[in-house]
Amino acid sequence: MYVDVKSTGEAHASSGDGRYAGTKLSQSRSIPAWDDVAGDLDLRTSCFESHATIITEDDDADHVFRIRSGQVMLYRLLSDGRRQIVDLLAAGDFFGMSTTGSYDCSAEAIGAVVVDTIRQSCAPASDGLQAHLNRCLVQRVEALHSHAALLGRKSAHERVSTFIMRFVNGRGQVGCPGPKSGDAAVVVLRMTRQEIADYLGLTIETVSRVLSDMKRKGVIAIEKNDRIHIGSVCRLCKLTGVH
Amino acid sequence: MYVDVKSTGEAHASSGDGRYAGTKLSQSRSIPAWDDVAGDLDLRTSCFESHATIITEDDDADHVFRIRSGQVMLYRLLSDGRRQIVDLLAAGDFFGMSTTGSYDCSAEAIGAVVVDTIRQSCAPASDGLQAHLNRCLVQRVEALHSHAALLGRKSAHERVSTFIMRFVNGRGQVGCPGPKSGDAAVVVLRMTRQEIADYLGLTIETVSRVLSDMKRKGVIAIEKNDRIHIGSVCRLCKLTGVH
DNA sequence: CGTTGGATTGACAAATATCAATCATGGTGG
DNA sequence: CCACCATGATTGATATTTGTCAATCCAACG
Numbered sequence: 001m002y003v004d005v006k007s008t009g010e011a012h013a014s015s016g017d018g019r020y021a022g023t024k025l026s027q028s029r030s031i032p033a034w035d036d037v038a039g040d041l042d043l044r045t046s047c048f049e050s051h052a053t054i055i056t057e058d059d060d061a062d063h064v065f066r067i068r069s070g071q072v073m074l075y076r077l078l079s080d081g082r083r084q085i086v087d088l089l090a091a092g093d094f095f096g097m098s099t100t101g102s103y104d105c106s107a108e109a110i111g112a113v114v115v116d117t118i119r120q121s122c123a124p125a126s127d128g129l130q131a132h133l134n135r136c137l138v139q140r141v142e143a144l145h146s147h148a149a150l151l152g153r154k155s156a157h158e159r160v161s162t163f164i165m166r167f168v169n170g171r172g173q174v175g176c177p178g179p180k181s182g183d184a185a186v187v188v189l190r191m192t193r194q195e196i197a198d199y200l201g202l203t204i205e206t207v208s209r210v211l212s213d214m215k216r217k218g219v220i221a222i223e224k225n226d227r228i229h230i231g232s233v234c235r236l237c238k239l240t241g242v243h
Numbered sequence: 244m245y246v247d248v249k250s251t252g253e254a255h256a257s258s259g260d261g262r263y264a265g266t267k268l269s270q271s272r273s274i275p276a277w278d279d280v281a282g283d284l285d286l287r288t289s290c291f292e293s294h295a296t297i298i299t300e301d302d303d304a305d306h307v308f309r310i311r312s313g314q315v316m317l318y319r320l321l322s323d324g325r326r327q328i329v330d331l332l333a334a335g336d337f338f339g340m341s342t343t344g345s346y347d348c349s350a351e352a353i354g355a356v357v358v359d360t361i362r363q364s365c366a367p368a369s370d371g372l373q374a375h376l377n378r379c380l381v382q383r384v385e386a387l388h389s390h391a392a393l394l395g396r397k398s399a400h401e402r403v404s405t406f407i408m409r410f411v412n413g414r415g416q417v418g419c420p421g422p423k424s425g426d427a428a429v430v431v432l433r434m435t436r437q438e439i440a441d442y443l444g445l446t447i448e449t450v451s452r453v454l455s456d457m458k459r460k461g462v463i464a465i466e467k468n469d470r471i472h473i474g475s476v477c478r479l480c481k482l483t484g485v486h
Numbered sequence: 487c488g489t490t491g492g493a494t495t496g497a498c499a500a501a502t503a504t505c506a507a508t509c510a511t512g513g514t515g516g
Numbered sequence: 517c518c519a520c521c522a523t524g525a526t527t528g529a530t531a532t533t534t535g536t537c538a539a540t541c542c543a544a545c546g
Contacts, residue, residue: 030367074388076388076389076391076392078392078396078397078484078485079484079485079486080484082396082484083396084391084392084395084396086387086388086391086392087388087391097381097384098381098385099378099381099382099385100385104384104385104388104389105388127370127373130370130373130374130377131367131373133377134373134376134377134380135342137377137380137381137383137384138340138341138342138380139342140380140384141340141380141383141384141387142341142342142343142347144329144384144387144388144390144391145317145319145329145330145347145348145387146319146347147387147391148319148327148329148330148387148390148391148394149319149321149327149329151391151394151395151444152327152394152441152443152444153321153325153326153327153444154321155533155534156533156534192492192493193492193493193494194492198395200395201394201395201396202534202535203534203535203536204492204493204494205493205494205495205534205535205536205537206533206534206535207493208493208494208495209494209495209534211493211494212494212495224543225492225493225542225543241321241322241323241325242321242322243322398501398502399501399502435524435525436524436525436526437524445502445503446502446503446504447524447525447526448502448503448504448505448525448526448527449501449502449503450525451525451526451527452502452526452527454525454526455526455527467511468510468511468524468525487546488545488546489544489545489546490543490544490545490546491542491543491544492541492542492543492544493540493541493542493543494539494540494541494542495538495539495540495541496537496538496539496540497536497537497538497539498535498536498537498538499534499535499536499537500533500534500535500536501532501533501534501535502531502532502533502534503530503531503532503533504529504530504531504532505528505529505530505531506527506528506529506530507526507527507528507529508525508526508527508528509524509525509526509527510523510524510525510526511522511523511524511525512521512522512523512524513520513521513522513523514519514520514521514522515518515519515520515521516517516518516519516520
């Protein structure tokens, strides 16, 4: 009714899943359906293929974007080329908001992406958009807090474990449903080792070594470089540093 | 006129300074003055002394807070006690918003702090509050992106330099006004070495060593542990990794 | 069947953490 | 007023983690 995810395309197993499930924020009840909001907004819809750049850091912040389907990564570059992927976004998420007049980071499509494009200039007019934006922004802030804790305080093993757990259906952030053993899972990584490394603040070699180590210890098995088989989700979860 | 910082208490040299200066976001023009918004909100005002805990991670997210004066740090704890300070807030900033029903991190006063307390339940009603929240949230997201880049990709020297630059009036984020040499400055650190370390994702010893190293090289001089004299802001700025 | 780009592995180097003294500094009580 | 204490900061020696550089490896594709 007041949640729009279902109507905006498939939910990727890899990120958007269950994002709004269990939301208790009182505000939720008053947020209108996105489709109703969108009607007043003079949207354009754009498609991007894998690895296409959607926005570039420091460009004029002309538009705000809302993801219809697919995943988007936001990244910052240091002057010498070091890259930090600062956030991973999925269907329903917004990006491109700015307080400075230019984008604070670049956005690149992970796989094919469809976005709604909203002109910055007509954004303030819509209270419905404000409500959707604010919910998304609070979610982003929460995710960025988690990510700061990961980047600042977690070991390489904990970072990689956390990253994999992120894609295990429903788990990860919300808290395990308890240690029921033997719960296996398969997740598909849609990012290259380089992208994973740039997200986790590590090098490609360290990511590779940690994955190999987890293979050796039987925590995971890797098929075709991007399918991770998890023997026991609980066991993996214990490696994340959260519990 | 439509910016409220001036009316809500002294601007600390250490953080809130010039936060809204130069904002080009078209939305700004339509944001009502905070005092006008506040009138409808049934606010309570609370004071906290230095190091007081204002909210605790995982507690019920009953209230949203707006800082009238002073600084607040937000932090996450890992189960084994590792702490990451995820954000530093100043006058005009909001915290305590949640999508889960509980706070995602703890908040502690840095020095004396005065906050306006807004009941979560009456927050959605106010469009003016939504507009203020929106601006603050976008700012927080931008700051958290910067911080992720720092934590994920910068060396200890770059982190400490960036941290000090943050408190140099006006500079830091926006971009240097050019290399005019001989521009000295003094900043006062209102945080202990432990807090700085927990913010920068380092240990107290590393922070101390980096500061000593910068002293040895003549980049800074330290007086009474918390006053940093900067010989050339430009020189310091070049150490941040941004340029 | 060779080529190519991403991934893995190994040897080694560099950065940062850890553990343990020692050093200020400010406050307190004699 | 001064010695003592407590707390935070600094420094040193060493360990650990992660990065760097270089050599394969592997799978997809022409």
